[in-house]
Amino acid sequence: MGSLIYLKGVVTLELSVDKCNGCSMCGSVCPHGVFAIDERKAKIVDLDACMECGACAQNCPEGAISVRPGVGCAAAIIKGALKHTGSTSECCVKTHETCS
Numbered sequence: 001m002g003s004l005i006y007l008k009g010v011v012t013l014e015l016s017v018d019k020c021n022g023c024s025m026c027g028s029v030c031p032h033g034v035f036a037i038d039e040r041k042a043k044i045v046d047l048d049a050c051m052e053c054g055a056c057a058q059n060c061p062e063g064a065i066s067v068r069p070g071v072g073c074a075a076a077i078i079k080g081a082l083k084h085t086g087s088t089s090e091c092c093v094k095t096h097e098t099c100s
Helices: 025-029 055-059 072-083 088-095
Strands: 035-038 041-044
16 A cells, blocks of 8 residues: 555564564555565565554464554654654544544
8 A cells, every 4th residue: 555654653563574484464464555575574565554453463373573552642642742742633633533
């Protein structure tokens, strides 16, 4: 997909290429096209498109993927508060939530 962006720079998704067996399950279950298979290994092609749903980690038979589902928005709010950048409004728009 490539054009969808959840929140820039806050995604907790990590991939251990050494553990990957190339099954492509991560790419099959990812709703935003975050993964691709290259030379029989998964790779992250669009980290900021990850919405931290956790489907990839739940379906990886080798445990090569880790993600803390749903923490991106909270991280954006905390970063915004600490840096006084007002990132909370971006987070609320992206998740359709009401922030105070």
